[in-house]
Amino acid sequence: MLQTRHFRYFLAVxxxxxxxxxxERLNLSQPALWRQIRDLEAxxxxxxxxxxxxxxxxxxxxxxxxxxxxxxLERVENARLRARRIAQGELGTLHIGFNxxxxxxxxxxxxxxAFRRAFPEVSLQLHFLMSQLQVxxxxxxxxxxxxxxxxxxxxxxxxxxxxxxxxxxxALPRDHPLTRREGIRLTDLSDQALILPNPRNNAVIYDRLMxxxxxxxxxxxxxxxxxxxxxxxxxxxxxxxxAFLNLSFRPPEPxxxxxxxxxxxxxxxxxxxxWRGANTxxxxxxxxxxxxxxxxxxxx
Amino acid sequence: MLQTRHFRYFLAVxxxxxxxxxxERLNLSQPALWRQIRDLEAxxxxxxxxxxxxxxxxxxxxxxxxxxxxxxLERVENARLRARRIAQGELGTLHIGFNxxxxxxxxxxxxxxAFRRAFPEVSLQLHFLMSQLQVxxxxxxxxxxxxxxxxxxxxxxxxxxxxxxxxxxxALPRDHPLTRREGIRLTDLSDQALILPNPRNNAVIYDRLMxxxxxxxxxxxxxxxxxxxxxxxxxxxxxxxxAFLNLSFRPPEPxxxxxxxxxxxxxxxxxxxxWRGANTxxxxxxxxxxxxxxxxxxxx
DNA sequence: AGCATCTAATACCTCAGCGGCATCGGCCGG
DNA sequence: CCGGCCGATGCCGCTGAGGTATTAGATGCT
Numbered sequence: 001m002l003q004t005r006h007f008r009y010f011l012a013v014x015x016x017x018x019x020x021x022x023x024e025r026l027n028l029s030q031p032a033l034w035r036q037i038r039d040l041e042a043x044x045x046x047x048x049x050x051x052x053x054x055x056x057x058x059x060x061x062x063x064x065x066x067x068x069x070x071x072x073l074e075r076v077e078n079a080r081l082r083a084r085r086i087a088q089g090e091l092g093t094l095h096i097g098f099n100x101x102x103x104x105x106x107x108x109x110x111x112x113x114a115f116r117r118a119f120p121e122v123s124l125q126l127h128f129l130m131s132q133l134q135v136x137x138x139x140x141x142x143x144x145x146x147x148x149x150x151x152x153x154x155x156x157x158x159x160x161x162x163x164x165x166x167x168x169x170x171a172l173p174r175d176h177p178l179t180r181r182e183g184i185r186l187t188d189l190s191d192q193a194l195i196l197p198n199p200r201n202n203a204v205i206y207d208r209l210m211x212x213x214x215x216x217x218x219x220x221x222x223x224x225x226x227x228x229x230x231x232x233x234x235x236x237x238x239x240x241x242x243a244f245l246n247l248s249f250r251p252p253e254p255x256x257x258x259x260x261x262x263x264x265x266x267x268x269x270x271x272x273x274x275w276r277g278a279n280t281x282x283x284x285x286x287x288x289x290x291x292x293x294x295x296x297x298x299x300x
Numbered sequence: 301m302l303q304t305r306h307f308r309y310f311l312a313v314x315x316x317x318x319x320x321x322x323x324e325r326l327n328l329s330q331p332a333l334w335r336q337i338r339d340l341e342a343x344x345x346x347x348x349x350x351x352x353x354x355x356x357x358x359x360x361x362x363x364x365x366x367x368x369x370x371x372x373l374e375r376v377e378n379a380r381l382r383a384r385r386i387a388q389g390e391l392g393t394l395h396i397g398f399n400x401x402x403x404x405x406x407x408x409x410x411x412x413x414a415f416r417r418a419f420p421e422v423s424l425q426l427h428f429l430m431s432q433l434q435v436x437x438x439x440x441x442x443x444x445x446x447x448x449x450x451x452x453x454x455x456x457x458x459x460x461x462x463x464x465x466x467x468x469x470x471a472l473p474r475d476h477p478l479t480r481r482e483g484i485r486l487t488d489l490s491d492q493a494l495i496l497p498n499p500r501n502n503a504v505i506y507d508r509l510m511x512x513x514x515x516x517x518x519x520x521x522x523x524x525x526x527x528x529x530x531x532x533x534x535x536x537x538x539x540x541x542x543a544f545l546n547l548s549f550r551p552p553e554p555x556x557x558x559x560x561x562x563x564x565x566x567x568x569x570x571x572x573x574x575w576r577g578a579n580t581x582x583x584x585x586x587x588x589x590x591x592x593x594x595x596x597x598x599x600x
Numbered sequence: 601a602g603c604a605t606c607t608a609a610t611a612c613c614t615c616a617g618c619g620g621c622a623t624c625g626g627c628c629g630g
Numbered sequence: 631c632c633g634g635c636c637g638a639t640g641c642c643g644c645t646g647a648g649g650t651a652t653t654a655g656a657t658g659c660t
Contacts, residue, residue: 003303019636020637031621032619045380053627061387078368084346086346354606609654613651615649621643
């Protein structure tokens with residue numbers, strides 16, 4: 001059977017065109033090398049060397065095989081290196097999710113840029129997904145890590161790394177009467193139209209908000225559920241009702257929406273990097289390590 | 301050291317994802333295979349298989365390596381086939397020379413077409429060269445075989461294969477007085493202007509012609525030497541003098557040149573396929589064999 | 601719970617084959 | 631004619647690839 005040994009040996013012989021020198025180069029004895037070449041020719045089913053009275057030369061088949069030898073040996077070496085680099089997490093692909101809020105944070109581009117600089121051969125595939133969908137994708141394995149918001153203190157079987165914090169506040173049109181009130185309370189929302197996040201996308205937040213409203217005895221009217229924060233904001237802007245939005249979701253400047261804290265509603269959430277502990281993608285460890293370092297010591 | 305054995309074994313294991321089945325496929329015992337894979341991972345410097353409670357799966361590095369394995373094993377096999385086919389003369393390059401006369405013979409395209417059909421992967425490189433230059437090229441190794449004219453009976457250290465025969469005749473303008481004479485003799489050429497082939501290109505023919513003329517006591521005047529048959533014919537047409545041309549070099553129809561045999565000059569030449577006996581190009585043997593078969597039994 | 605079964609992993613042994621040493625035989629240059 | 635260079639061969643030792651028997655862990659069936 002053809003072994004890479006044969007390729008290495010033939011390469012040396014073909015380059016030196018001399019069994020003694022080739023054997024020396026390979027740290028081998030001349031007879032051992034000679035026999036391997038003989039066996040190689042038998043395997044190939046054709047002579048590769050022309051035996052001449054004074055030394056040897058390549059046959060046409062041998063010359064062609066020499067090229068193939070070089071190519072194959074190079075590929076073997078590259079295969080080894082590639083596997084190593086993948087195992088080291090220096091090469092590969094990382095699927096990263098991020099949601100509306102995380103995407104607007106200044107940390108995100110810092111993390112990604114730092115990672116790209118440190119591991120330029122890891123392809124970063126970014127997926128814009130809401131928090132709940134990210135969790136599903138992480139479970140399903142189509143995502144390696146996600147930047148998302150989780151209510152502080154909520155239990156989880158994922159690994160998490162806290163990057164920042166946020167809270168919810170009341171979003172209301174600039175000209176709404178409540179904007180002139182200090183210390184808005186939940187009871188002030190009675191009989192107001194409310195716009196809530198779609199429970200299909202974000203059940204946790206939806207449930208918590210509803211619970212708080214019920215506990216406060218507020219009989220609010222749900223005017224609309226919306227799929228994402230942008231939609232919610234636009235609906236508020238259009239005067240469809242009031243809503244709860246994250247503080248870090250700053251409305252774009254020419255917007256008629258303002259955010260006001262509620263005196264008796266605090267729902268702190270953490271911006272976290274989340275991943276499955278069982279995920280074996282070696283590049284993931286690098287991402288976590290890098291985000292941890294950056295989050296602990298943000299650049300001056 | 302990585303051996304192709306390792307590639308073949310890993311390929312089986314990675315495809316079966318089961319040591320027993322893979323070992324069976326390889327006609328190997330499970331422990332032997334297991335140890336080879338362990339050694340392979342040590343060589344690679346990274347695990348390729350994920351050991352799970354129930355069986356094995358590929359690591360990312362292993363999956364990448366699997367692709368490389370397939371690629372490499374395929375290339376190894378192709379290298380073997382390529383070398384074999386080159387050695388068999390089914391693949392390669394053949395440099396073939398032909399001169400003015402051979403090029404005009406109907407046999408040439410027959411030979412070449414038959415060869416191309418039989419050995420489509422042998423690249424035929426055709427070189428238009430006069431006979432003497434072909435001989436030099438054959439000696440120098442830049443030509444594998446040549447179709448050329450040689451005076452019959454001339455000794456040579458080349459291998460030859462007779463394809464056809466030819467002779468020299470007098471070339472003269474259509475309106476020349478000698479065209480009306482039956483049985484032109486060399487002595488009739490006294491005081492005629494003659495156009496001879498350049499002795500640098502075709503020393504043998506030049507010398508023979510000169511010898512015949514001298515022996516016949518003809519004091520011919522050499523008006524010109526010319527590099528090739530076309531030039532000679534044009535000069536004759538232009539009335540610069542008479543010349544000796546091969547019978548099979550039929551002047552193109554709208555030409556004012558005619559060929560007349562000489563009663564006392566016969567210089568038979570053979571159209572031959574000529575090659576060096578020491579030439580090791582395996583495709584050459586096929587060409588010779590094919591030309592021999594075609595020449596002996598020309599198509600009906 | 602207990603047993604059968606499937607899997608990867610170990611222990612121990614055998615022998616093929618890879619490699620080393622010594623040597624031969626042919627060819628060339630001095 | 632002889633010394634040196636080269637490929638080719640014979641013989642022997644030992645490494646390592648492979649076989650058999652067995653263990654160990656997990657799972658599923660009764």
